[in-house]
Amino acid sequence: MFGNTIFKAASIVCIGLAVGAGTLAAEEIPWPLAEDYSRDSRRIDEYIKSLGTTTNSKVVGEFRKKLRARVEEDKKIVAAGDKHPRYEQAKEELGRYDVFLGRMGQKLYFIFNGEVDLKKNNVAFQYAQLRIPKSSVRVKSMDGKNVYFFFGDERVYLEGEDLKEVQKQFRQLWYTLYFLQGLDDPDFKKYRAMADACLRYTSMAMKNNKPENVDYKPMPTPGKLNSLAPKALALARKSSSHADAVAVVIDADDWTVERSKAGVILRRKVGGWVIKPMKRGKRAFRCQFAEPWTGNGYGELILYGIGGGQFNVK
Secondary structure, eight states: OTTHHHHHHHHHHHHHTOOSOOSSOGGGSOOGGGSOTTSOHHHHHHHHHHHHTOOOHHHHHHHHHHHHHHHHHHHHHHHHOTTSTTHHHHHHHHHHHHHHHHHHHHGGGGTEEEEEETTTTEEEEEEEEEEETTEEEEEEESSSSOEEEEETTEEOOOOHHHHHHHHHHHHHHHHHHHHHTTOOOHHHHHHHHHHHHHHHHHHHHHHTOOGGGOOOBOOOOOOTTGGGHHHHHHHHHHSSSSTTOOEEEEOOSSOEEEEOTTSOEEEEEEEEEEEEEOSSSEEEEEEEEEEEBOSSSBOOOEEEEEEEEEEEEO
C-alpha cells in the first residue's frame, strides 16, 4: 500500500520538528463534523494552516482517535436503520467527514506536481510547490538523485522566516497524510501517495538546505543607460522592500516608450537590478524605473515597478 514506508520516515522528521509544546490542544482543533466544508473552500485552507502551527503530533493523534471513534459510531447507527434517534445526524456527519477528507486531499493538487498510478503502485514526482512569505519555492531534483529548494531554476538556501514557513507547511502535509491514513477509498489512496511524495522529497531538501548548495550567477552586465544607476539606487533605498540596497545595475541600452491605446506617450521605462546584501553573498532583484511624460518632455526618474525575477550573486 502507498505510504507505509514513507509515512514512517515522515513521522520521524515531523517528530524531529517538535520542539516544545504545540500551540493547539486537541480540544482547540475545530471539529470537522460540525461544519460543511463543501460550502467554503477557504475554511479548509484555514484548517490546514492551523495544523501547521502544531508541533506536537500527539495532539493531532489524540484528536484523530476521537474523530474516528465518532465516525465508527455514526456508521453503526446508519447501518442499523432510520429508527435510531440520531440517524439523520449520523448520516449528515458521515457526509461531512467525506467532504472534509476530500477537501484536504484536493489541496494537494496545489502542492504536488507529478503522476500517481494506483494500479502499479507508482508515483512519478516532478516537484512540490511551497509558499514562503514573499514568493514561492519548489522542491525538486536537478540530477535525479539529490533534492533541493529552488527559486526558478536555481538552488537556494532557506533560513529565518522562510525556513520556518516551509517547516510549518511540512507539518501541514504530515497531518493531512495522518488524517488520510488507513482509508481504502481510491481517492484517499491517491491523496496519500501525493502527500507521501511531497513529504519525502521535502525532507530530503531540508537535509540538503546548506549554504554550499546555493547557485550563484554573475553580476548583471551594465548597459548604456547605467549612468542612471546612482539616481536609481537612491530611489530603491526609499522603498520599503529595498531600503538596504547596496547597488543598482541598469542593464538596458535604451528606453522603452510606453503609450496609451490612443498613441499618446505616457512614459519611458528602463529595466535594472537592485542588489541587496544577504547573510551569504548578495541577491539581485528585477525592477523598473521610468520617467513620466509631462507633455513637454520627460520628468524625473521614479521607481516604477518591482518584481520579475531574482538570483544570487557573489
